Amino acid sequence: MTDKVVLAYSGGLDTSVAIRWLHEKYNLDVIAVTIDVGNEKDFSAVKQKALKVGAIKALVIDGQELLVKYFIFPALQANALYEGQYPLATALTRPLMAKLLVDTAAAEGAKIIAHGCTGKGNDQVRFEVGINSLAPEIKILAPAREWGMNREETIKYAQKYNIPVPVTKKSPYSIDESLWGRAIECGALEDPWVEPPADVYTWTKSPAEAPDEPQYVEIGFEKGVPVTVDGRKMGGIDLIKKMNDIAGRHGIGRIDHIENRVVGIKSREIYEAPAAVVLIQAHQALEAMTMSKDQLRFKQKVAVECADLIYNGLWFSQLNRDLSAYILSSQRYVTGTVRVKLFKGTSTVVGRKSPWSLYNLSLATYDKGDKFNQKAAEGFIHIWGLSVKTQAQVQLLADKEGPLSIMGPEEAKEK
Ligand code: ARG
DSSP: OOEEEEEOOOSHHHHHHHHHHHHHHOOOEEEEEEEEEEOOOOOOHHHHHHHHOOOSSSEEEHHHIIIIIIHHHHHHHHHHOTTBBOOOOTTTTTHHHHHHHHHHHHHHHHEEEOOOOOOOHHHHHHHHHHHHHOOOOTTOHHHHHHOOHHHHHHHHHHTTTTTOOOOOOOOOOOOEEEEEEEEESSSGGSSTTTTOOOOOOOOOGGGGGOSSSSSEEEEEEEEEEEEEETEOOOOHHHHHHHHHHHHHTOOOOOOEEEEEEEEEEEEEEEEEOOOHHHHHHHHHHHHHSOOOOOHHHHHHHHHHHHHHHTTTTTSSSSHHHHHHHHHHHTTTOOOOOOOOEEEEEEEEEEEETTTTOOOOHHHHSSSOOOOTHHHHHHHHHHHHHHHHHHHHTGGGGGOOHHHHHHHHHHHHHHH
């Protein structure tokens, strides 16, 4: 009996060729699995193509709900941005895909899973670490890493086996999409000095062509999760799609990032992530109002750890579970509404309110109603600065070059 392999199938050239190649090279029956993570695609056409190319079965799984609930919203609550820029649209989908591939393999009695990633990227790492964590007995195949064909050779292979190759001059870009954003690589973008050509962008208007009137949007959060737009309750998928649409129309969410891949390569990545950019910004504004200075400081460090482990393919680590528990706890009072102004490529937070707000007008005001005891500041400053003052008398003022010289007294400089 022929063994079965579950293939993560995108419908593109590489994974289509992989269906045939897995059969030729390893005599495997291919079950193609396509996971909908909110990338606008004709999934029935993708399914038909898999079958036409030779898959014995083709499944389309709607992963959007799971993606939002278990991956995107927790990442938003963490304010996870890899290297301070990338909202992780691709990286967040891979552990979910690993889980769904493993489940499908179990249901279909397959002992092998294959993916179409090359050997140069992060996604191979995310898929394989995920699969190995969830089902160590599964064998993994990576045809595109193994076959050693360049694009031209892949096309020849496709033609030989009657695999449809896009006839129109294909976009020179490699694109990956999910609800949380769109990643674009290759073509002219490989020169980091070259400004991204206009045709790179499909989710966002050029800021120059965005509406001349600003638009205000009110985003309501409950415990760090966005639940309303302009007062209307919305499910997560719809809310994200709506924010992608509104913010994209105003040219918001374009990111141009020289990024450090797990495998040691620096790569130039273009992202479009209108919803992610605005929602993270609004979420941070609400946290600023409802969390203490120390909580905010500590949480920023956790955000870096979260973003790194998501990017680095370590979703199923216990560290992620530990940090998630902290993040969840931190969100208990992050409830309220943020008003954002969208205008020609920029989103600006212009208002925020919360039943848990720590902003206290009678402490902050310079007008009447001021309850702050200004006299107490004197004693506070005396003690607050005591150690600096003491040290300065002995050391700083002894420096012959004066207190602005950073190297300290002459004796210390000599050697
Ligand atoms: N550099 C991003 C990441 O590693 C996006 C990768 C896009 N993937 C792709 N197959 N084109 O998360």
